[in-house]
Amino acid sequence: MPKRRRRALIAALSTCLAAVGAAAPAATLDYVGTYVWRGDEPSFGGFSGIEISADGRGFHVLSDRAWLYWGSIDRDEQGRLRGMNIAGRAHLKDSKGEPLKPGYLGDSEGLAIGADGRIWVSFEGLDRLASYDDPDAPARRQPRPPDLPGMRVNAGLEALAIRDDGSLIALPEKSGRESRPFPVLRFADETWRTMTHLRRDPRWLAVGADFGPDGYLYLLERDFHGLLGFSSRVRRMRLTEDGPRDEEILLETQPLQYDNLEGLSVWHDGQGIRLTLISDDNFLIVQRTELVEYRLRD
Known part of the structure; x- marks a missing residue:
């Protein structure tokens, strides 16, 4: 079933349940597997964004440099990840076609790919949003996001997600203080606005986001x-202009259970909704690039 049709069907069923007053079922995540990915290129590592194709066999990953x-992705008969095959890599460029240097200008954090294939990247350091017609093309400049409390070097637009209508949702890593909710920025028609706010729990920082085939x-x-x-x-939630709805915490890991998970992609594997997470190894020998997968069970 096409992804958009599946989402429409899920949304319609959810609306019917709400209309008859049925309680939404509790959701849990079942662990699928972990894969440690290694590469020899100097540019390999620091992955902070990931997009998995609709069939689960293609990937794009973004480093913070x-x-x-x-x-492509190799999977076994049970759909568990068994290999990552690199087909290409590109050093992202600025609007003049010059490769971005690591640091203030090249701290790329959030990744989203539209239905038209356009690649969207959010940056912190110099907080901004750029789009690319293809990985080797110069960046297309976009209007700068508003200056929000808490946004500073190494604490800017970290989480980026795209909706079916092509609008983008972005969250900063920090909100200024632990008691202040995260602002949710919406970018559409070349205009930024604050759509709503999400509760922030002390110590937890926003690092990745994606819209699932269920619309959450x-x-x-x-x-x-x-x-x-x-x-x-x-966390998952229905995002509305009046704030989040049906919010629930699906997963909370223990310290050292996984590495520094920063990227998230949500897709349908034919049996249910799959979550693929990737870690940022900070280019340190004591860390690793780790892909972790869970399947949602309602």
Whole structure:
């Protein structure tokens, strides 16, 4: 079934349940597997964004040093990830066609790919949004996002997701203080606006987001525990102008259970909704690039 038709069917069923007053079923995540990905190129690592194709066998991943990798995925008969095959990589460019340097100008964090194939990337450092017609093309400049509380170097637009209508949703990594909700920015028709706000729980930072085939927004958050490493959690919700609805925490990991998970892609694997997460190894030998997958069970 085509992805858009599946989403429409799920939305229609949800509307019918709501109309008759049926309670929404509780959802849980079943662990599918973990794959440690290794590469020899100097640009390999630091992955903070990921997009999985609708059939689960293609990928794009974005590093925080302005490199984009893409290729195919090997899976076994149970659909578990068994290999990542790189078909190409590109050093993202600025609007003049010059390769972006790591740091202030090249700190690429969020990745979203539209139905038309356009690649959208959010940057922190110099907080901005850029689009690419293809990975080797110069960036297309977009209007700058508003300056929000908490947005500063290494704490800017971290999570990026695209809706079926082509509009983009972006969240900063931090909100200014732990008691302040995360602002949710919407970008459409070359205009930014604050759509709504999401509750922020102390210590948890927004690092990745994607819209699933069920229409929910899935938000990946991270907590850092020093020598005990990282913990992660995933929230999902229906995003409305009046705030989030039907919000629930699907996953909360223990420190050191996984590496520094920063990227999230949500897709349908034919049996259910699959979540694929990727870790940022910070280009450190003591960390690793890790892909972790879960399947949603309602």
